[in-house]
Amino acid sequence: MLNPAQIPPVEPAELLARFVLYSRHFRISDNSVKPEAFMPHPSVMLSLTRHREASVEGIWREGDRVAAIRRATLYGRADVLVTAFLDEGLHVESKPIPENPNHAGASNWPADKPSQKIKALQIASKAKYVPRQN
Amino acid sequence: MTVATPYASEFIDQAVRRPQEQLRSSTLGHQESLEELGEVWDECRHANWDGYNALPVAQETLCGTYQLIASLPLGFPRPSISAEPDGQLTLEWRKSPGRVLSVSVAPDGLLHYAGLFGPNKRYGTLVFFRPFREN
Secondary structure, X not given: XXXXXXXXXXXXXXXXXXXXXXXXXXXXXXXEEOHHHHOOOOOOOXXXXXXXXXXXXXXXXXXXXXXHHOOOOOOEEXXXXXXXXXXXXXXXXXOOEOOEOOEEEEEOOOOOHHXXXXXXXXXXXXXXXXXXXX | OOOOOHHHHHHHHHHHHHHHHHHHHOOHHHHHHHHHHHHHHHHHOOOOOOOOOOOOOXXXXXXXXXXXXXXXXXXXXXXXXXEOOOOOEEEEEEEEOOEEEEEEEOXXXXXXXXXXXXXXXXXXXXXXXXXXXXX
């Protein structure tokens, strides 16, 4: 994971992970992720984890940690490039927390629901779903 | 040229048109979707159902989604049902990554939709029904 003392800014070519904690936010039929997984929450910022300088095991450990504190099941993660968010006019910023220096957030979502949905649809279409293998 | 008599019109109305309307409004053809709706409702009617502090799905939303599914013509492709963090339920029809329609049902009777149709995209809001109110 990133050095907490030296967090670089998020770059467009970086890969991000969105942990999927609800079983109906991905499609078993073709292992793809649904746009609902990318819809902004009431807090308006979408929580993400940067792959930068993180091992696969490290990413999964963070996913397990997130699922554990939320008493949820980690089904998998959706990997998507930062550009997918930028193309929709969203901002992606580094938002490190003590437990996760790779934590980031996508913000600048529009207020109206249909606009949020079309952006989430576009992002989901560019994402790759990676199921959690237990 | 023959002109239908009042008797023939009444016969057609009773024998054909009314049963068709009843069949169209019947939920029998959407049983699987309604069962899936029940499962989603059960999973999402409490706060934080997605692990990210999602809002619970309200009963008005459940009823509105039921009405929407029941209004679909028989034979209409079955949607995939899910929920969003703001507590709205979603119906999705997807043919491929670039051809997908998602409809969100809000508790106030509005439908918010967004769709990708190849190079085109469409999104907006429709008024579908009056909010369900418990008597």
